[in-house]
Structure formats: C-alpha cells, structure tokens
Amino acid sequence: MPPSPSRAPAKPSGLDCRLAVLGSDVRLTPHRREVFDVLAGSTDHPTAYEILDRVKSRSPHISLATVYNCLDHLTSAGLIKLVHLERGQSRYCANLHEHVHFHCETCGKVIDAHPNADFDPTKFWNLPKGTRITRTDLAIHGTCSGCAAK
Amino acid sequence: MPPSPSRAPAKPSGLDCRLAVLGSDVRLTPHRREVFDVLAGSTDHPTAYEILDRVKSRSPHISLATVYNCLDHLTSAGLIKLVHLERGQSRYCANLHEHVHFHCETCGKVIDAHPNADFDPTKFWNLPKGTRITRTDLAIHGTCSGCAAK
DNA sequence: AATGCAGTTAGAATCATTCTAATTCTAAAT
DNA sequence: ATTTAGAATTAGAATGATTCTAACTGCATT
The missing domain is CATH 3.30.1490.190 (Ferric-uptake regulator, C-terminal dimerisarion domain)
Known part of the structure; x- marks a missing residue:
C-alpha cells in the first residue's frame, strides 16, 4: 500500500532488482530492502519486533506480518541468518x-x-x-x- | 527455602532425596524424578508436550505446567539440557x-x-x-x- | 495439632508466530 | 495503455508455546 516514496534510479522499478546469493535469490521489494538495510545496519541481533520498530521510521505503515514475511524470504535466500539462543523471540543477523x-x-x-x-x-x-x-x-x-x- | 541441608541418610519420604550435580541440587520429588526418568530413557529430544504424554502413563494427573516446572528445575540444576534448534517448541536432552x-x-x-x-x-x-x-x-x-x- | 512453605494443579493470560482473506501492486501479455 | 495472473502486503484472527495466578495439598518443623 505505501507506494514507496523514493524509487531507485536506474531500474524499471524498484521491485525488479534481485540479488543472487548462494544459488537462491529474492525479489528485493522496497520493504524487503528496508528490512535488510535495517538489519545490516544493526549489530545487536534484533528480534522481529525490534526490526519492525526500526523500519517504521521509514515505512510507518509496515505491519509485523510483513516484517516476518520479509525476514523469512531473506533468510531462505541466505541473505540473513536466524539465531536461536533462548526461548522466546528469534533473533536475526545480517553478518554473513x-x-x-x-x-x-x-x-x-x-x-x-x-x-x-x-x-x-x-x-x-x-x-x-x-x-x-x-x-x-x-x-x-x-x-x-x-x-x-x- | 528447602529446609535443612543437614538432612542425613534416612529418607523419611520419597520427597526428600536430593541429587547434587555441578554444585547445584534439586529436590527429586516424585514428579521431577519421573520427568527425569522419562527424559533419561529417551534419545529423541522430546518437547515438553511429548514428555507430558510419556509421563502420563505413570502419573495420569500430571499437568503440563508441572512438566514445565520440573524441566525448569532439572535444567537449572544441570541435570538436563535445553535445546533450541528451530522456532517453536524447545526440546530437552538428558545426555550430559x-x-x-x-x-x-x-x-x-x-x-x-x-x-x-x-x-x-x-x-x-x-x-x-x-x-x-x-x-x-x-x-x-x-x-x-x-x-x-x- | 498448627504453621509455613514447596510442590502441584487447572485454567487464564501472555507472547511469538502463523494464517486468512481482502486488497494492492508488479510484470508480462495483450 | 489495458488486462491479467501472480506475488506482496495488510489487519486482524487464530494458533501454539510458555508463563502466570490463585487455590489447594501435603510434608516438615514448630
């Protein structure tokens, strides 16, 4: 719904950039990019909820479900890692x-x-x-x- | 406060046996013993719910809350280990x-x-x-x- | 026998995550 | 440019796992 404000210059549209890593690839939609950027800019292994909080400053309307969605896609594409250290919330990490x-x-x-x-x-x-x-x-x-x- | 530490050999009741491991100790109440025994007899890293199922054959009235309780006590006493491999349920392991x-x-x-x-x-x-x-x-x-x- | 406290219980509450159905968007085909 | 199919997104409901609560039980010390 939030038609991304500033779309990247060169591409036909912001959606069409892909990043191939480890044989897999993801469509880097604006939200996925933002989630990835937030995580890449964090060194504290944030939880999904903490990521939501941080992404909200750029995309105020993003929902928790979308954050989970993006994280799942990024994880299965190998762009980020899921970390389980304790019971409760999972944490994420962009250090590859x-x-x-x-x-x-x-x-x-x-x-x-x-x-x-x-x-x-x-x-x-x-x-x-x-x-x-x-x-x-x-x-x-x-x-x-x-x-x-x- | 578990009464006196100086409670010697003769055990007045099944409740009063303790097992000291790694400096910690637990009162091995009947339920804790059963939970421990079930886990020690399993090699498949059962979840709390699976443990409940198995303990039920001996103590049909045990509740899930008690199983979690016992597992927490056994874990903090170092008698068993908590394993996190995926999202969702925690698993337990008695292989020390x-x-x-x-x-x-x-x-x-x-x-x-x-x-x-x-x-x-x-x-x-x-x-x-x-x-x-x-x-x-x-x-x-x-x-x-x-x-x-x- | 009375007291106090750990253990136990059922059920409610909470928290994390996933699901659902409706809606919007993108990319490809017209 | 329009249509169309499929992917992405959303809010909110649903589920699942765990923890909390308050009442109750029973052992152990007084």
Missing part, C-alpha cells in the same frame, strides 16, 4: 561472515565472534556416515567481560 | 556427556554426536578479553544419512 554467537546470560547481549582458525566440525564430532552438513550454529553462553568485571 | 546436536532439516530428527577430539572454542574464535564461558551449544544442520540416501 563465518562467525559464532556469544550470549551473555547476565545482560542478554549477543556478540559476534569471528574465527581465528579454520573450524571443521567433522574433525571433532562423529557424525553418522552419509550425513550432509549445510550449516553449523555455535552459541557460546557465559558472562561478557563487562558483566564479569562487576 | 559432551556432545553436539545434528538436526536433519528434512525429517526433523535430532541426533547426538559425540566428540572424537578435544574441542576448545577459544582456540577458534576471538572472544573479547574477560569473557567467561559457561557452556557452548553447537547445532549442526543438514540432511541425515537416511534422508540423503533418497
């Missing part, structure tokens, strides 16, 4: 570099940690023969340096 | 050996995989100095050998 999530059990903060060496899960764990791995999610729980200092 | 979870995205099955080498997360990821780790959760997603064969 290989990384793991550190979750502070005291303040709830989630920090990305990047690898300093090659990590191959099959080196450490015995998976049944024939298993195919598509992705690994490592969550490290504990106390962040700030909370530990107190 | 170091292991990771393989999640088949096709059939939904969750398989425990055990280590064949020492795994030290700090060897691979740069965490801010001062971070304290209490536990790590590694989820490996993919296709299990059965599904991959098809």
Whole structure:
C-alpha cells in the first residue's frame, strides 16, 4: 500500500532488482530492502519486533506480518541468518561472515565472534556416515567481560 | 527455602532425596524424578508436550505446567539440557556427556554426536578479553544419512 | 495439632508466530 | 495503455508455546 516514496534510479522499478546469493535469490521489494538495510545496519541481533520498530521510521505503515514475511524470504535466500539462543523471540543477523554467537546470560547481549582458525566440525564430532552438513550454529553462553568485571 | 541441608541418610519420604550435580541440587520429588526418568530413557529430544504424554502413563494427573516446572528445575540444576534448534517448541536432552546436536532439516530428527577430539572454542574464535564461558551449544544442520540416501 | 512453605494443579493470560482473506501492486501479455 | 495472473502486503484472527495466578495439598518443623 505505501507506494514507496523514493524509487531507485536506474531500474524499471524498484521491485525488479534481485540479488543472487548462494544459488537462491529474492525479489528485493522496497520493504524487503528496508528490512535488510535495517538489519545490516544493526549489530545487536534484533528480534522481529525490534526490526519492525526500526523500519517504521521509514515505512510507518509496515505491519509485523510483513516484517516476518520479509525476514523469512531473506533468510531462505541466505541473505540473513536466524539465531536461536533462548526461548522466546528469534533473533536475526545480517553478518554473513563465518562467525559464532556469544550470549551473555547476565545482560542478554549477543556478540559476534569471528574465527581465528579454520573450524571443521567433522574433525571433532562423529557424525553418522552419509550425513550432509549445510550449516553449523555455535552459541557460546557465559558472562561478557563487562558483566564479569562487576 | 528447602529446609535443612543437614538432612542425613534416612529418607523419611520419597520427597526428600536430593541429587547434587555441578554444585547445584534439586529436590527429586516424585514428579521431577519421573520427568527425569522419562527424559533419561529417551534419545529423541522430546518437547515438553511429548514428555507430558510419556509421563502420563505413570502419573495420569500430571499437568503440563508441572512438566514445565520440573524441566525448569532439572535444567537449572544441570541435570538436563535445553535445546533450541528451530522456532517453536524447545526440546530437552538428558545426555550430559559432551556432545553436539545434528538436526536433519528434512525429517526433523535430532541426533547426538559425540566428540572424537578435544574441542576448545577459544582456540577458534576471538572472544573479547574477560569473557567467561559457561557452556557452548553447537547445532549442526543438514540432511541425515537416511534422508540423503533418497 | 498448627504453621509455613514447596510442590502441584487447572485454567487464564501472555507472547511469538502463523494464517486468512481482502486488497494492492508488479510484470508480462495483450 | 489495458488486462491479467501472480506475488506482496495488510489487519486482524487464530494458533501454539510458555508463563502466570490463585487455590489447594501435603510434608516438615514448630
């Protein structure tokens, strides 16, 4: 309904830009773009509701259902990642570099940690023969340096 | 306040047995024991609701709220583990050996995989100095050998 | 026996997410 | 330019998972 205000210049229309990643692709509609941009500009792993809040400043009429919709599309296209650290709300992350999530059990903060060496899960764990791995999610729980200092 | 810690050997009733693990302890009430036993006898990472179903054969009147209650107590005592692999229901696991979870995205099955080498997360990821780790959760997603064969 | 408190319960309440049906928009075909 | 089919979007309802509430039970200490 909100006919996007400022459409990108070159394209026939803002809708027709696609981004191919990992073999998949998504139509980057204005809302999907905004959701993606908001997430890409966040380092705090926001929830769907927090993303709604942030997108609202640009698209005041966007609905929560649309945010979920956009997030689902972006996730299945591999443009963002879904993170489950606790019960309750899912969190999202646009950092596509290989990384793991550190979750502070005291303040709830989630920090990305990047690898300093090659990590191959099959080196450490015995998976049944024939298993195919598509992705690994490592969550490290504990106390962040700030909370530990107190 | 669970009465006196100095309650020695002779157990006046089934309620009074405790199990100390990792510094924490729980009163193993009959329900908590049953919930624990059901989980310990399962290898499929059941949800709270599935656990309710299984406990019902022994305690037909147990309620879902009590199951959640027991699971929370057992979890915070370190007797069982909470597993988050997907949106939706949490799953529980009584395997306390170091292991990771393989999640088949096709059939939904969750398989425990055990280590064949020492795994030290700090060897691979740069965490801010001062971070304290209490536990790590590694989820490996993919296709299990059965599904991959098809 | 009286008291106090943890454990238990059913059901209500809440929270997160998904679904539904109506509507709007886009892209391709006329 | 118009039509058309299908995708996107919406508000609100519905569902599902979990937590909360208030009442009740039963053990354990007084």
